[in-house]
Amino acid sequence: MNALDRWLEGRSRALARATSRRSFLARLGVFVLGGAALPLLPVARAQAQSAPRAAKPGEPPLDSPLGDPASCEYWRHCAIDGFLCSCCGGSQTLCPPGTQMSPVTWIGTCKNPHDGNDYIISYNDCCGKDYCGRCNCNRNEGERPVYFPQRNNDINWCMGAESTVYHCSTAIVLGRAIEE
């Protein structure tokens, strides 16, 4: 068991004693909170835009499955499990209209074939409407069982939203992952 796992374990045990979910979330940090808690990342909301299907700079072209956010083969989807928000009125980074993005999430590490680099992907769920029902996708690179929450894609991460009803999942780049 490496240092990180030990650290995770300790944190989990300590934090899990908190009975208030809010106070728990406030202290849980990057491993569960995903992008929402990363100080380097702006947390401004993107409320005023519609969600055109578009590739981001530095990604494979939209016309290839590896670059198409509406495709299960999209490079960011290496550890996703659910309906793709890009098929539901949202995008790889935006929830569909009327749904709320859960601040808690699980994380995957996916290789971007366009630059050959690994990126940390946050699969924030979108919540408050029932199943989208389109583009169901399940990939499990580095996925771990339920007792390893921050690496598990079965968990309903809408647990952190106003309504826990699951609609679809996004795939948001938190940043590049660098080997030591």
Next chain:
Amino acid sequence: MNALDRWLEGRSRALARATSRRSFLARLGVFVLGGAALPLLPVARAQAQSAPRAAKPGEPPLDSPLGDPASCEYWRHCAIDGFLCSCCGGSQTLCPPGTQMSPVTWIGTCKNPHDGNDYIISYNDCCGKDYCGRCNCNRNEGERPVYFPQRNNDINWCMGAESTVYHCSTAIVLGRAIEE
């Protein structure tokens, strides 16, 4: 327009003014209430039996579609629309466990190929659980639009039950229909 239709129309107009559904139902009579209000028929409940798939005396044999209550071709199903309770833990005359039979219903007139006679069939809905999802069947002999409620099979007749959530439909013989 014949005498019966005029009678129906008059009744509907008069009764529909009732604001209380209960008082309305109490007076609506056979055309909407189906078997539940027929004085000749016992209204004792059949709570203590399970529901084996069985043909009744005077029907085609169980091994023919015309005699199989789990078949859409069952002779009683000539005006049914919904999931067959015989496929859901109930039978042609019993609701599945845990569901409540609605006292209001629509009526069909179906020919029993076994004796060549026409029978009045009451398609009481079973209510209080979500869609059964098995043996969906839609036949429309003598079926009429929504403004002719007692002959319409689109209406959710669970309107008369404790919970209006629709589960499946039965096909109950009220009696033989005789030409003048």
Next chain:
Amino acid sequence: MRSKALLIAFVLAAAAVADVAPEETGGSAVTPERWGAHAFWASDMLLRRSALFDADSATMLGSVYGGQDLSPVLPLGSAARRELYVASTYYSRRTHGERTDAFVIYDARTLAPVGEVVLPPKKAANGNGVALAALLDDGRFAVVFNQTPASSVSVVDVEERRFVSEIATGGCALVYPAGPRRFGMLCLDGSALAITLAADGSEASRSGSAKFFDAASDPITEKGVRLAPDGGRWLFASFDGMAHEVDFAAQPAPVAKPAWPLVTDSERADGWRIGGHQHLAMHAASGRLYSLMHQGGADTHKQAGTQLWLYDLAQHARERTIEVPNLAASALRDLMELPAGGVLDWLLHAAVPNPGATNILVTPDAEPLLLLSTHEAPVIAVLDARSGELLREVAEPGIAIGLLVAP
């Protein structure tokens, strides 16, 4: 895995030098400023929602979900208020417990609930979902049909967001918008009823037409089409294929024009009939009527159509016939993840029986599209409404598609 796990620890440092820039979380999209002339709602009986699609790009723009009732979820749209309205029945324990009927108000751009009006627990529910609620033309009052089975209408003031009153409607059912504060209903005695609301939403007046159809011998279906974006003119088709044009707004009372046949005697002799769950569509600007037709016997008024017959309404004349494409084969192809237009796709379309179409919609614009669906297969066909050419398909529109509705 160890290295993978370790990677995470360096995300903060990494973010600064990422090739794909770190992205915001927490954002939700909104629907486009203008939905476009080819946007449409497709309801789903199983997901209990209506999804908004753009027929040009065949993409989903968003969705609105309803309660637990049987009826398809049909959002009423207020362009002026940029709101959507969905009347639904809810239970405290989803399928049982305490019942609440609510008229839920959604923001039309964010598709988020922004308010609700609690209704009397009498909301009508049925599997076809046609004409169960309407927003009247002046945009102030909505009416929700009740059937317990006693018929009545609940009136909602969408401006003040309050329930106004319940109006008993006797032997008449369903609600068809027919003017600024007027709606029409169809009656068991073969007549049409029109009810006009006062400024406060209470009943101001009602008037009935003469009998123009026979509910027992040749009833008209509920699936009528409005002949103009506003006003009281609606067209209904009878089981035997007679077209009945009704003006709910006529004074002093609703009037029905003489009925005309959608099928000639020879066509009727060949067994051609109307049928389906949403078997009529109207393109008001060009005065063109679309009718789903099939060959069948009596009591097949819900049977899927194999052809679409296109009429010039003014001339009462049939202009064109459009064959219904095989939606089951297309859905199976999508299910099996086979490429469209491939050999296997061709084989499927040759092998799988064509279920026809149960639902149709024509977009109201100058270059109208014709949308086709069937309860049998989860796919929606997009055709050129004038040529009948199949342009594209919307894959995975849902699980059990109900009605197709223009916003």
Next chain:
Amino acid sequence: MRSKALLIAFVLAAAAVADVAPEETGGSAVTPERWGAHAFWASDMLLRRSALFDADSATMLGSVYGGQDLSPVLPLGSAARRELYVASTYYSRRTHGERTDAFVIYDARTLAPVGEVVLPPKKAANGNGVALAALLDDGRFAVVFNQTPASSVSVVDVEERRFVSEIATGGCALVYPAGPRRFGMLCLDGSALAITLAADGSEASRSGSAKFFDAASDPITEKGVRLAPDGGRWLFASFDGMAHEVDFAAQPAPVAKPAWPLVTDSERADGWRIGGHQHLAMHAASGRLYSLMHQGGADTHKQAGTQLWLYDLAQHARERTIEVPNLAASALRDLMELPAGGVLDWLLHAAVPNPGATNILVTPDAEPLLLLSTHEAPVIAVLDARSGELLREVAEPGIAIGLLVAP
């Protein structure tokens, strides 16, 4: 129609002389006095219910529906109390509004709700649904796993029908019944935790095992099987195919036996792995273990199995291999209403790719049946658990089958 309508008027007179006797209305069936050794629950993620089937007759006996949460509906059964328990999350407006987590109590014969216990709104929900709740062996207390993502357990007293307490469980998750008032959990640090309740349902004691697996490098899946109807012995399989037997009831603390391999080195070299959503099954009486296997690379721990490997648990020895039948072809055949065993059926089974199975269950009796299902196709295969012979199929078990559970 006139004559048809008139017929009705004479129903009363007719009833007396009817050939098919007039029948009662208002009745509801109950489940059989004994459900039989081959009864099983099949959950449905879309209908949000579990349906009770009899595998001998391939008929449905009844159903229990849950709330709005993502997890499959898994009824806990109390033979002593003849009750079923379903923990669910509900919203006042189905998908939004006020949240209520409730532990709903059903009569096991009538399948009607007879009571409920409101829980803290923290109930865990996930797509696999394994080990989210348990009724402990003495039948008095049920435990419901919470994950917010903080881990805790809600304790319910089913006799007094009240919520007892919430127990924080640190870095450990899920609940596995392990004794009269004991349950086990799996922990991120690779250990097992056992918690024992006092007579009042509060926590009496807890103890943890030594680390016996590595959550990062070779985790065990949540989909363990209990090795006996009671007691603390469970078996879990790791991603790489190591079988870990844990005794949550061992004193003074849970103990794991040395792990043994489900795959030989040569089989591993050929890429054989465990996989699926419910990939293990146990027949306790005969000491036989069933494991869904497929050939695949790393991270395929949820992939459907193409074969079932049958082991003698005592010998740690593989005895038999069972090929998984093509459930997709069978479902398509049913969908297209083709006869089973016909030429087209044969063609479908030849043409349609076999999706394998994701879920398995073995009945506990002396003549056990093996049940197979996949998320890909709505059909359940019934096999002889010893010979592997396909006996029959349950058609239309639902829409999106989740877990198979013994009552």
